[in-house]
Amino acid sequence: MSLKEYLPGTPFPGVIGRTDEESSPAWPAPLRAKPGAPNVLFIVLDDTGFGQLGCYGSPIRTPNLDRLAKGGLLYNNMHTTALCSPTRSCILTGRNHHSNGMAAITEISVGYPGRNGTIPFENGFLSEMLAGHGYNTYCVGKWHLTPAEQTSAAGPYSRWPLGRGFERYYGFLGGDTHQYYPDLVHDNHQVRPPKTPEEGYHLTEDLVDRAIGFIADAKQVAPDKPFFLYFCTGAMHAPHHVPREWADRYKGQFDDGWDAYREKVFRRQLETGVLPPGTRLSRHDPDVQDWDSLSPEERRLYARMMEVFAGFLEHTDHHIGRLIQSLEASGELENTLIMVISDNGASPEGGLHGSVNELKFFNNAPESLEQNLAALDELGGPRHFNHYPWGWAWAGNTPFKRWKRETYRGGTTDPFIVHWPRGIQARGEIRSQYCHAIDMVPTVLDCLGIDPPTELRGVTQSPIEGVSFKYSFQDADAESRHHTQxxxxxxxxxxxxxxxxxxxxxxxxxxxxxxxxxxxxxxxxxxxxxxxxxxxxxxxxxxxxxxxxxxxxxxxxxxxxxxxxxxxxxxxxxxxxxxxxxxxxxAVERPQISRERERYVYRPNTSPAPENVAVHVLNRAHAITARVEVEDGVEGVLLCHGGLTGGYSLFVKDGKLHYVYNFVGEREFHLESSVDVPKGHAELRFEFQPTGAPDLPAGRGAPGRGRLFINGDLVAQSDISETMPLLISLGEGLTCGRDENSPVSQRYQPPFAFKGGTLTEVVVDVSGEHVHDAATEANTVMARQ
CATH class of the missing domain: 3.30.1120.10 (Arylsulfatase, C-terminal domain)
Known part of the structure; x- marks a missing residue:
């Protein structure tokens, strides 16, 4: 007897008698995709300009993305919102960014419907739509679509990836992260990277490994079940991190500067048809220095910053190539609808002169040419959080003017490639129809023969606001159907x-x-x-x-x-x-899971507290008290916040109690107890008392006196003359009992987990007025997108 199935919600088609002998069974049919339904792969690059991929005229080698363009379609009229989170909300929902409440990043949301940073559930994600049609759904990489106040272990998790229709997730929730010491989340919990930088770890490789694994896990069981993979690298956003050998491939290639880069890329764009005949190159930007006016030292530094960026992009392309090759080897590439896009134009967030530690920029701390030159040979490595200067962002958006955050085409017109061998006959052609990121969802639904849902998870859905551009796949001369944006x-x-x-x-x-x-x-x-x-x-x-x-x-x-x-x-x-x-x-107050308080309690073996919800100790008196039971061989971190670029750590080493304050990666203020930590119960305490006022515009927090106590006895004290005024870390939060990511101090290697005793809890008491400078804080937050 063949298996009888019926759709859930329809009448039972079997027979129910008084016994099994008199009955016949039927089963609710499993959710299955249509036979032959294609896989869907979105590849979202970060901060990559129109003139930075090889197939868009750049001298940077991107053979794998170029291959997708040669085997599919290259679009020269695709648009985004000019910023990351807003664009990503468009990519996943098919609605405009203000319709999603995502006028900007969630960290600067305000209480208006278009600006509250909270994507409404009536704007369903493509993941939610496709999960209802028998797809596996995976999200790998950057997210940045959850309200910042909801990214801690306290949740709620309803707007994390698994709450918006993705079955698996591996990546980072914020806007950027360290490429060697990333702030990783696996599904709904935080995890450590599988390797260290010394063992060859890099985030992009890890993300590709995880994406390949997710697909393989399901395909070996259900080879005909299609997947939707939303793959978002941390590249090419700062920090520009790449192994040195990749950057060295471009030695000397940018010594002639950004003006020369623009001229060469522009000529290539005209030659290949990426730009229509008669296009003019936009003017020299008034905010960008003339290359010839720079000193030899500046030219050397800025050229190296671009070499690092170029190596970073080629390295990213290489690992994307591994993902494509895995699909090809498994026979999936032919029927995978791939769309490659950048979330906005090239980024000016490195400032006029570039940066080797963005934490300085966010704290308004000055960077000197001498300090940056001293870092020249280590750019791209784990010790620095580097970003190139305005000139390269402007050049990266050739032929357009301006950059990310602005609505000239330099901020909003981005690379876009579509590859689907089974569904698109054209190969290596250019398409010029007007498109926007909101058009990606309706195009996918059109290709799959799926109507936009009227309801998802019990929530009535809003209309899709984008327009399908499937019509352009077979007709290069078709009239644009997206008329107004x-x-x-x-x-x-x-x-x-x-x-x-x-x-x-x-x-x-x-x-x-x-x-x-x-x-x-x-x-x-x-x-x-x-x-x-x-x-x-x-x-x-x-x-x-x-x-x-x-x-x-x-x-x-x-x-x-x-x-x-x-x-x-x-x-x-x-x-x-x-x-x-x-x-x-x-100064707007935003809804919080927990109100700000004067006493914070942290315990070991718990998830890190992200920067935006961790205790704020800057510019105020505070005390950190660890309660421990000490045994032989005690050592390790009690509490730390931050990483290589700046932060603080209270720890035990060589029997002594230590405190280190890392001032923006420039200097470590170190206190060490004069006596050993005794066995048995002990209270290990650090106190900070401000001795002066902060100078936030000058990039200096409140100076103060630091003191260490063991069981109430003063065992060390020292002045801490320089503190950070605005921000402690770039994505590396607060952890108890270990140093989760990059080390705050060069005096130990992470994770330097506490051992040789029992750490019960660490209590942080905060008192005194919290000094604010709203204007300076505004510049800081606006810079970090």
Whole structure:
């Protein structure tokens, strides 16, 4: 007798008698995908500009991504939101970023529907949609879509990857992480990397290994079951980390500077058809130094920073190639719909001069050319958190102007490749139809023959806002079907409509021309009227794709129409009110799982507390007390926060109690007890008492006196003259009983877990006024995206 199945929710088709002899069974049918349904793979690069992949004209070697373009389609008119989390929300939901409450990153959310950093459940993720059609769903790599206050072990977990339709997850929840000492989460719990940097660990390789493993785990059991893999590298976001041999492959190749890079890439883009004939190269950016005006030392440093970036990108491409090769070897590549995209344009977050430790930048601590040159030979290695300067970000977006965070095309027009041998006949062709990240979900559903769901998990779904571009797969000359698209990022606004593009740059076309640093100009109603009257630019991008000819004066009626249309779209998608970096914005109180308190208790063998929910000890008196039972051979970390780039650690070594304060990776302030820690019960305590006021604009926190106590007896004291004013770590949180990632101090090797006794708990008491400087804190948070 053949097995009888029926759809859940339909009548039972078997027979039920008084006994099994008189009955016949039937089974609820398992959820199965349609026969022949393709796998779906999204590859999301971070901070990769239009002119940085080899197939887009770059001298950087990306043979594996180039192979996908040669075997599929390269799009030259794909757009994003200009920032990471907003774009990623579009990629996964098919809705605009403000519709997702994701006007910017969640760390700077405010209490308006379009800006609260909380993606509503009525905006279902593609993972949730495909899971309901028999797909395995995997998320590997960067997430950054959970409200920052909800990323700790306290949850809630409903907006972690497993809460939004992914069955497996391996990656990091925040915006960036150390590539050698990442802050890793596996499914719903934090884990340590499987190897150390000394053993050859690098995050990109680990992510690819995990992605290959997820797929193989399921395929060996159910080879016909399709998967959706959302694969997001930490590359090419800072820190630019790569083994030296990869960076050395580019030695000397950028010595002629960013202007020369732009010229060479632009010529190649025209030759290969990535750009239409007649395209002009945009102007030299007023905020970027002329290469020839730089000193020989500056040119040497900046060229090396770009060599490291180039090696990082080639290294990333190599490991993406391993993922592609695994699909090919298993016979899955032919029927895998692959879409490759970057989340925004190349990033200016390294500042005018670049950085070898972004923590300095976020703390407003000055970097000197001499210090950066001293790090030259170690750039790309685990000791530094490096990023290139503005000039390379500008060059990376060739032929467009500006960069990430701004709605000129340099911030919003990104590489996009589609590869699906079984579903697309064309090979190696270019497509110029207008597309946006919100179009990816409806295109996938169109390719799979799936209607957008009206309900997911009991929640009625909102309409998909994107437009399928499947029509473009077979017809290079098909008319674009995405007619109108608004843009807004930090009050920098733009609108596309049928070949025209209006842009209202904020605070101006450049910082130099606006005479305002990023994030310092408050947008009042009066200023907004001025910008709407005089600040809009107009480009006929159907004929001027690089936005070089502003025709606002000649086409006044068209401009007025475009401005009006922007406001219509803003009303439709919850864009208003416009918010700029200001004291009011960064003073906003956000909902917290637990209120800020004066006493924090930490215990060993618990998950690290992320930076945003860990106890805040900066610029205030505080005491750290560890309660231990000491036996022979006692040593290890009691409590630490941060890593190589900065932080503090209280630990026992060689029988003594130690405290180290690592000031932005420059200097370790060290206290060591004058006596050994005694056996038996002991209270080991560090106290900090400020002795002066912080100078936040100058990058200096409150100086103070540090003291160590053992069972109430003073055993060491010393001045700590330099402390960090704003931020302790870049993704490396607070841990009890071990140093979870990179070492705070060079005096031990992580994890340096506590042993030779029992560590019961560590209590941190915080007292005194917490000193705030809202304007400086605004710049800090805005820089880190």
């Amino acid at each position: 608004y843009f807004e990022m930090f009050s920098h606004r733009a609108l596309y409509h049928d070949g025209w593009r209006a842009v209202c740059p904020f605070p101006g076309p450049s910082f130099t021309e606006s005479h305002e640093p990023f994030g310092m100009l408050k947008l009042t109603e009066a200023r907004l009227r001025e910008f709407d009257t005089e600040g809009w630019e107009l480009y006929h991008v159907a004929e001027d794709c690089s936005e070089t000819r502003n025709v606002a004066a000649q086409e006044r009626d068209k401009l007025i129409e475009m401005i009006a249309r922007w406001y219509v779209e803003a009303g439709r998608y919850d864009v208003l009110p416009l918010i700029t970096p200001s004291r009011e914005l960064f």
